[in-house]
C-alpha cells in the first residue's frame with residue numbers, strides 16, 4: 001500500500017514525516033474559488049451538531065461542531081459513542097471522487113469539523129480506532145481560515161507544525177497513527193471559521 005500511495009500522490013509531494021509513517025501536503029489542492037464555493041456549501045449545508053463526551057465521569061461539550069456523513073453501513077465510534085452517518089450530500093460526493101482519484105483509495109465516510117474561531121480546537125489524539133484498520137489512509141481537507149496542525153511523535157516527542165490553509169489537502173498514511181498523535185490547538189490569534197473534512201474508510205464490523 002505504501003508504494004501504491006506514493007505513486008498515486010502527484011510527483012512534487014514528498015513525505016513530510018521524518019520517520020514512522022507517511023504525511024503528504026498538497027497545498028492548494030482546490031483553487032481559492034473552488035474552495036470558497038465548498039466552504040459556503042458545507043457551512044450552510046451540513047447538519048452541524050455539538051457533541052458531548054464523558055471524561056472522568058463529567059460531561060463536557062466538545063469545542064467545535066461536528067457532522068458525520070457516509071455509506072449507511074459505515075458506523076463509527078468516537079469517544080465511546082456510536083455514530084450512524086448521514087447520507088452523502090452532493091458536495092461531499094464530488095469532493096470524495098476527487099480525493100479517491102488523487103489518493104487511489106476508496107473512502108466510505110467523512111467526519112466534518114467546524115472550528116468557529118480560535119477558541120475551538122481538537123485535542124491530541126491518533127486516529128487509531130480498530131474500525132479504521134491497521135494503517136489507515138486519511139485524507140484531510142481544509143477550508144476557511146488557516147490553523148496550525150501539530151503532530152507529536154509518541155516516543156521522541158519530536159514536533160511537526162503545519163499551517164493548514166484554504167484548499168489544502170493533507171494525507172496521513174502508512175504507520176503514522178501508530179507513532180504520532182496530532183491536534184489542532186486553540187489560538188489567541190483572531191481566527192474566522194475553518195471547516196475540516198477527514199475522509200476515512202471504515203471497515204465492516206465482524
Ligand SMILES: O=C(O)CCC(=O)C(=O)O
Pocket residue numbers: 111113122127140149164182183184196198
Ligand atoms: O481539523 C483538523 O485538521 C484535524 C481533524 C482531525 O484530526 C480529525 O478529525 O481526526
Ligand SMILES: [Fe+2]
Pocket residue numbers: 125126127182
Ligand atoms: Fe485526527
